Amino acid sequence: MLESKSGVFFVAGLIFFGVAFIVMGALPYTIYRGIPEESVADMIEKHGIVPEFVELAEKFPTQFKEYYGECDAESFEAALRRGHRIYTGEACWHCHSQFVRPVSMESSRWGPVAHAREYNNELQRPVLFGTRRVGPDLSREAARRSNDWHIAHFYKPVNVVPSSVMPEYPWFFDDEGYPNRDGMAIITYVQWLGSWLEEYPYYLGEGPQGAGEVKPVDMSGVE
Amino acid sequence: MMNTAAGSISDPTLGTTDGDRPLVEVKLVRWHFYMGIIFLLVSMLAGFLYSMQFLQHYPLKGMELFSPGRWRFVHTNGVAYGFIANIFLGMLHWVVPRLTSRPAASRALSYFIFFAWQAILVATVIGLLTGQAQALEWGETPTWVDPVALLGLILVAINFMTPIMKVSGPLYVTMWYFMAAFVWTVLVYAMGNFLPEYHMNGVAAGAIGGLFIHDLVGLFVTPLGWGMMYYFVPIILRKPIWSHGLSLVGFWGLAFFYPLNGIHHFLYTPIPMFLQYGAVISTIAVELVVTTVIVNFFMTLRGSGDMLRSSVPTRWFYTGMVFYFTTCLQCAFQTTLTFQKIIHFTDWVVGHAHLVMFGVFGFWMLGMLVYLLPRVMGRTRWYSESLHEWHYWITAISMLVMFFDLTIAGLVQGYMWKELASWESTLRASTPFWLVRTISGTGMIFAQFIFAYNVLMTWLGKTSKEPVKSPAVEPGHEGLATA
Numbered sequence: 204m205l206e207s208k209s210g211v212f213f214v215a216g217l218i219f220f221g222v223a224f225i226v227m228g229a230l231p232y233t234i235y236r237g238i239p240e241e242s243v244a245d246m247i248e249k250h251g252i253v254p255e256f257v258e259l260a261e262k263f264p265t266q267f268k269e270y271y272g273e274c275d276a277e278s279f280e281a282a283l284r285r286g287h288r289i290y291t292g293e294a295c296w297h298c299h300s301q302f303v304r305p306v307s308m309e310s311s312r313w314g315p316v317a318h319a320r321e322y323n324n325e326l327q328r329p330v331l332f333g334t335r336r337v338g339p340d341l342s343r344e345a346a347r348r349s350n351d352w353h354i355a356h357f358y359k360p361v362n363v364v365p366s367s368v369m370p371e372y373p374w375f376f377d378d379e380g381y382p383n384r385d386g387m388a389i390i391t392y393v394q395w396l397g398s399w400l401e402e403y404p405y406y407l408g409e410g411p412q413g414a415g416e417v418k419p420v421d422m423s424g425v426e
Numbered sequence: 427m428m429n430t431a432a433g434s435i436s437d438p439t440l441g442t443t444d445g446d447r448p449l450v451e452v453k454l455v456r457w458h459f460y461m462g463i464i465f466l467l468v469s470m471l472a473g474f475l476y477s478m479q480f481l482q483h484y485p486l487k488g489m490e491l492f493s494p495g496r497w498r499f500v501h502t503n504g505v506a507y508g509f510i511a512n513i514f515l516g517m518l519h520w521v522v523p524r525l526t527s528r529p530a531a532s533r534a535l536s537y538f539i540f541f542a543w544q545a546i547l548v549a550t551v552i553g554l555l556t557g558q559a560q561a562l563e564w565g566e567t568p569t570w571v572d573p574v575a576l577l578g579l580i581l582v583a584i585n586f587m588t589p590i591m592k593v594s595g596p597l598y599v600t601m602w603y604f605m606a607a608f609v610w611t612v613l614v615y616a617m618g619n620f621l622p623e624y625h626m627n628g629v630a631a632g633a634i635g636g637l638f639i640h641d642l643v644g645l646f647v648t649p650l651g652w653g654m655m656y657y658f659v660p661i662i663l664r665k666p667i668w669s670h671g672l673s674l675v676g677f678w679g680l681a682f683f684y685p686l687n688g689i690h691h692f693l694y695t696p697i698p699m700f701l702q703y704g705a706v707i708s709t710i711a712v713e714l715v716v717t718t719v720i721v722n723f724f725m726t727l728r729g730s731g732d733m734l735r736s737s738v739p740t741r742w743f744y745t746g747m748v749f750y751f752t753t754c755l756q757c758a759f760q761t762t763l764t765f766q767k768i769i770h771f772t773d774w775v776v777g778h779a780h781l782v783m784f785g786v787f788g789f790w791m792l793g794m795l796v797y798l799l800p801r802v803m804g805r806t807r808w809y810s811e812s813l814h815e816w817h818y819w820i821t822a823i824s825m826l827v828m829f830f831d832l833t834i835a836g837l838v839q840g841y842m843w844k845e846l847a848s849w850e851s852t853l854r855a856s857t858p859f860w861l862v863r864t865i866s867g868t869g870m871i872f873a874q875f876i877f878a879y880n881v882l883m884t885w886l887g888k889t890s891k892e893p894v895k896s897p898a899v900e901p902g903h904e905g906l907a908t909a
Contacts, residue, residue, distance in 0.1 A: 205674055206596035208605065215602070215681035216609030220645070223685030224617065227705065228637055231697055232630040240627045292557030294495025294566075304694040306767045307844040319696035322628035329562045329622035330632040332692055334639075336771035337480075339849055361482065366853040368480050368860075374490040 241324040243280045246399070252279045255350050255394035259387050260420040262350070266377065267422075270384040274420045279391070286392025287326045289385055293372070300333030301342040301396065314343035315400060338369055345398035353390045354382055447533060449523045454536055456802045458516030459795060461544060463878055465508025466788075470871045472501040477867055480860040491555055499554040499566045505783060506564060506642065507575075508547050513791045514650045515543070515582065518604070520798060521657050522586045525598055531588035539581055546575050562635060564642050565618050572619040579615055583608035599673045603653030606681060610645035614638060629696045636697075636705075637688030643782060644684040651787045652676070652719070655743060658794055659726060662739055668725035672718050679715030683708045690761045693770065706761050713758035720751045736896065738814045742793025745822055749785035753778060768844065773859065774836020781829045784870070792821070792877070800884060807897050809883035810890040817877045824869030831866060835859030 204210035241249070252275075260267040260274035271278035290296060303309050305316045321342070322330055333340075348356075352363065357375050360367040375386030382390060478484045479494040486492035519536065523529050530536050553559070553568035560569050567575060587608055590601055597605070618638025622631035656673065660666055667673055686708035693702050724747070727733070733740040756778060759765055769775065800808055808814065835856055842852045883890075 205678065206602065208591065208593070208597060211597065211602045211605045212609060215606045215678065219681050220610055220613055220685050223688075224613075224637070227686060227689055227701060228617070228621075228630075228634050231633045231701060232626055234698055235628060235630045238628065289557070291561040292496070292559050293493055294498050294559065296561055297495060297498055297563075300771060302695060304770070306694055307840070308846050309843075312843070312846055317696060319629045322632065322696070324627070328624075328627055328631065329560065329635055330628060331561055332632050332635070332695060334563060334691060334771070334775065336843075364850060366850045366857075368482060368853060370479055370484065370494045371488050372493075373488045 235319060235323070238320050238323045243283055243325050244276070246324055246326075247276050247280060247283075250399040252276060253345060253391070253394050253398045255346065256282065256391045257420060258350055259382070259390065260422070263381055263387075264420070264422050266381050266383070267387065270387060273422070282388045282391040283326065283395060285385065285388035286390075286395075289389045290331075290392055295341075296331045296333050297335060298337035298369070299339065299341045300336050301340065302332040303340060303342060309340075313340045314397065317342060321399070338367075341393060341396050343397040343400065344393050345396055345400075346394065350390055350394070353393060354386070357382075357386060357389065447529055449527070449529050451519055451523075451530065451533060451536055452802050454540055455516045455519045455798070457540055458512045458519065459799060459802065460881075462509050462512035462516065462791075463795075463874075463881060465504050465512060465547065466874060467871075467878060469501050469504030469509055470867070470874060472497045472504060474864070474867055474871055476501055477860065477864040481857070481864060490557075493557075496555050496557065496559070499559050500551055502564060503550055503554065503566055504547075506647075507550065507567070510647055510783075510787060510791070511543065513795070514647075514654075515539070516802075517654055517791075517794060517798075518582075518586055518650075520802070521600065521654070522589055522604065525601060525657070526589040526593050528589035528592055531585045535581060535585050539578060539585060542574075542578055542581075546571060546578055549574075560619070560623065562618060562622060563639050565615075565638060567619070569619075569623060572615075576612065576615050576619070579612050583612055599656040599667065599670075599677065600653040602677050603649040603656065606677075607646060607649035607653065610641065610649065610685075614641040614645050618642070632692055632695060633689055633697050633701070636691040637685070639691050640688040641685060644680075644687060647783075647787050648680070648684070651790055652680075654790060654794060655723065655747075658739070658797060659723065659743055662737060662743075662797060663726065663730050663733060665726065665730070667722060668728075669722050672722040676715060676719035676722065679718070680712065683711045683715060687712060693761075693763060693766045702763075706763065709761040710758045713754045716751065716754040720747060723747055738811075738818060738896075739793040739797040741818060742789045742796065745818075746786045746789035746793070749781055749789065749825075753782045753786065756781075768840035769836050770840075771843075772836035772839040773832045773856070773863075774840070777829050777832025777836065780832070781825070785825045785829065789821075789825075792817075795877075795881075799881060803885055805884050805887070807884075807889065807894050809880050809888050810892060811895060812890075812892055813876055813880040817873050817880070820869050820873035820876070824866045824873065828863055828866040828870070831859050831862040835863075 204214065256279050257274055260271075267274065271282060302317045303313045303315065310316050356363045356367075356369075357372045358380070359371050359373075360369040372386075372389075375382060375389060377383045475484070475486070475492075476494050476498045484494055519530065549571050550567045553571060554566060558568040558570075559566040560572070565572075586604065590597070590605055593601075614637075617634060618641070621634045622638075626634060656667060687705055689697055689701050689705035690709050693706070695702075723744075727740075727744060730740075734744060735741075760769055760774065760778065796808075796814060800806065838855055838859070839852055842855060847855075
């Protein structure tokens with residue numbers, strides 16, 4: 204068996220791999236199956252719209268209307284999805300983890316330790332734990348810094364943090380220097396990460412607002 | 427059994443078993459090697475570009491197509507699927523027919539796979555550079571490339587399994603590793619690319635992601651690499667492997683423990699703790715298995731130690747094995763929860779990855795290329811043997827410098843984070859290490875260009891004036907290689 208085709212093919216190739224897959228892959232799956240996966244819409248309904256998104260609409264009404272239309276749950280969802288796609292495509296997740304460990308003083312630096320249920324949503328497909336931290340963990344980034352900070356930082360990080368090694372992203376901005384569709388999306392996504400926590404740091408004085416309670420942004424004068 | 431591989435030394439005829447069809451499709455071996463070397467250079471240059479970002483001197487800043495993160499994808503995926511996969515495919519086209527005395531399943535299929543694989547690679551690079559990556563480490567290939575790549579891997583398996591299946595009786599060690607690798611690679615690729623994207627989510631998908639990261643190295647690259655060593659080491663040393671029993675222990679130990687390791691990439695996550703312990707224990711078990719393999723190969727070398735000096739391929743192989751033992755020993759420690767507290771998320775892991783992928787498997791492939799390339803190019807000698815020495819020494823020294831540099835950097839970062847030093851100060855503390863990393867990486871790239879130059883001149887049929895100490899092909903066997 205040890206040197207035969209069938210032994211190698213079936214035992215080593217299929218059975219050993221299968222056993223490992225069942226133990227290390229299928230088992231955690233069955234353990235966590237009880238936590239339902241939330242869609243982006245579910246998340247918004249449950250945790251609301253982050254005030255930073257509303258602020259983008261207030262601050263850049265012309266651009267916002269062009270890219271996202273009205274400031275509501277629907278446009279918030281569109282921005283989150285787009286932001287997630289950019290976060291994935293630009294390899295943000297190779298330098299920023301989304302996972303706070305219960306060791307090495309991490310909860311003092313970043314905030315509450317990661318919990319399994321935080322990862323059962325559509326924007327964690329595939330999961331964005333990350334394996335390297337060149338920059339800070341981002342899973343508790345919501346409302347930690349202002350939109351203005353992010354705008355300046357995405358445009359040229361060293362202007363804000365002189366020792367930063369983060370790349371510049373001028374393609375997140377239009378010709379006049381306002382954040383474009385992608386810029387608003389990535390800022391919305393980053394400001395959303397961790398906004399579901401109770402310990403949410405209320406930078407703008409208020410937490411996420413229920414989808415139905417968002418104060419309508421007056422865009423009547425906008426072309 | 428043990429002499430199967432060695433036996434093919436004395437049988438230089440390529441023979442024809444299937445009409446006029448040659449046993450080895452030499453042209454295809456050559457093509458895969460050329461593409462592998464091209465992707466090696468491209469991937470390393472991508473890594474160099476990316477490393478410049480860490481020094482705040484990225485040369486192409488502000489250009490969307492040159493976004494550093496996207497070039498990081500090109501760096502790792504180019505190495506895995508461009509360099510390693512191409513070199514392995516060329517090597518398989520040489521080794522499998524010679525060990526089974528039968529050509530690959532179909533000549534047309536072999537050529538189709540060659541072109542299809544290069545097309546997949548080009549599509550991957552285009553997809554990555556236009557921001558369509560999938561958030562799966564080592565599997566960033568865009569989701570629309572994944573099914574095509576999987577189909578390609580299945581075709582590769584069929585192409586090489588067909589001749590293996592026709593062999594009767596027990597198989598030589600190399601064939602165990604190759605057969606298992608064909609099965610595993612297909613399963614691993616399907617599992618990693620599809621389950622976390624479409625069928626699972628959250629923490630469970632994280633466990634699968636961990637399995638994928640690890641299995642891609644452990645169940646695709648490692649078995650093909652060891653299979654290659656079990657074939658080429660006895661041929662070059664002209665003696666059988668020391669202990670067949672240890673070969674058995676090595677293969678079956680690896681086959682059992684390696685697939686269980688994956689979750690060690692995500693320790694202290696919300697993945698159940700008993701699975702994390704299981705992954706740690708099986709990782710340490712792999713180190714014990716690896717020790718038996720290393721003992722086996724070094725006992726094989728015993729009495730032929732002078733080959734390390736005189737034979738460049740042997741030197742590449744055994745340097746790679748020393749590095750292999752180093753990484754596995756390191757892994758047995760770094761995978762423990764104690765080490766993970768400090769080194770996870772740091773450059774320590776980056777150093778480890780470079781030592782494994784380049785210091786071990788890259789070195790083995792370079793050694794194999796030094797041995798095989800002139801044969802498949804129909805040349806009796808290399809353009810220059812002294813260039814091989816430059817290639818070897820610059821690469822090996824640069825690799826060691828990079829490894830120690832990143833390992834120390836990881837410790838500095840890990841302890842500073844634990845002390846709650848400001849993030850900016852940890853960046854400033856890392857800068858000198860990143861500078862050394864870029865310099866040592868430049869050395870590695872420079873050495874590969876020396877090698878590429880040597881390949882080019884050999885291909886052109888040029889010869890340097892230096893005397894030939896070790897002809898690539900023994901006199902009288904020149905006909906061996908011509909297609």
